[in-house]
Amino acid sequence: MKRRSTPAKKAVIELLKSSGTALSQEMIEAQITEKMDRVTIYRVLNSFCEDGITHRILSDEGKYYFALCSGCEEDKHNHEHFHFRCLECQKVECLPQPVIVNLPEGYIQGNTTGWVTGYCNNCN
Amino acid sequence: MKRRSTPAKKAVIELLKSSGTALSQEMIEAQITEKMDRVTIYRVLNSFCEDGITHRILSDEGKYYFALCSGCEEDKHNHEHFHFRCLECQKVECLPQPVIVNLPEGYIQGNTTGWVTGYCNNCN
DNA sequence: GTATTATTGCAATATAATTGCATTAGTAAA
């Protein structure tokens, strides 16, 4: 499917870039200036994920967060890092630390995810 | 609130013990022999969590799993280990490996969770 | 056996995300 450039997509990408953090649909809706339906935000974000522009992580509180990819190429993605969520300001960010696990004998490893909650340097 | 011993509680505990894995409400409902409402299962499981008998983890696919606690006491819990989910047989289990993260300067660490998907030794 | 109140079942509600469908609007070609 050939993608088209739209105001909605530009606005969402801009917001993700300027925030430098991972954002939920709810956060994007609250912060974005363009008038845009809730569903559109989800669809824009999901299309970014399909295209490898963002990645989606389900937080420990049950919401999806979306963050710009860095170090991802076509089919080789790199999202296996820890994510931090601040209990005070709600900020979610990708941490550089990769998630490394040792599985028992005979197990095959697929994807990994890791979450840490706590207080960020501002809210500390 | 003083707890009472009921058939529902006994059945759920038995199932958790005999399975040796973490189970979702859905799995419990499917495997349990007693007739028991969906809501009752959730309530029984949540009461176990309050009492420190089980712990609850939100999986990477968005469902809650419940596992018997081991090494938890009154207020000192020990759930900061990785959880494995088999993509084939859906089994979820607690791995011995603890989740260890290093946060940036000035951050305060709260809880951590870690998930690994893949194939278990049986489904491999 | 009786009283107290924790527990249960059923219906309704909450929350987060997705789907269906008609309308709107990018984009490439004429």
Add this chain to the structure above:
DNA sequence: TTTACTAATGCAATTATATTGCAATAATAC
């Protein structure tokens, strides 16, 4: 520039998972 094609959007409805309200039931202490 105009036209045709179809991706993208908005709104309503739906899905999926979990929780809440409330009346009825049953575990436990006396």
